[in-house]
Amino acid sequence: xxxxTVARSRSAWKGPYFVAFPNIxxxxxxxxxxxxxxxxxxxxxTFVGARFNVYNGKQYVPVHITxxxxxxxxxxxxxxxxxxTFRQTRNK
Numbered sequence: 732x733x734x735x736t737v738a739r740s741r742s743a744w745k746g747p748y749f750v751a752f753p754n755i756x757x758x759x760x761x762x763x764x765x766x767x768x769x770x771x772x773x774x775x776x777t778f779v780g781a782r783f784n785v786y787n788g789k790q791y792v793p794v795h796i797t798x799x800x801x802x803x804x805x806x807x808x809x810x811x812x813x814x815x816t817f818r819q820t821r822n823k
Contacts, residue, residue, distance in 0.1 A: 747773035747802075755781055766791055770806025785809035 741748060750769040752758075755777060758765050764782040779798055784791035785805050792809035800808065 747775070749773050749775055758782070764793060767805065770804065770809065772805045774800050774803055774805060776801050787811045 748771055750767070750772045752765055752767075754765070757763075759781045762782065764784045766784045766786075768786040770785060770787075774796060778796045779801065781796050783794045783796065783805060785794050785808065786792075787809045788811050794805065794808045
């Protein structure tokens, strides 16, 4: 049996988990992406308009933060697995 998303969320008294990015305002103005490995970081309203390069275990995936992303995690927008497709084979 799988846990529900409510049971797996962070407790309210701890607040959201986020990493302090000291150059976030500077990066928004100059449109420079911020490289990060903090996939569990919660997207805050101050991040809107910024560009992040989120590490997926192999490479950095570019993510542009919009208003609809606030409250989600950075890792949700950088998939770690490739999409599986069946290959077409020739009949012999």
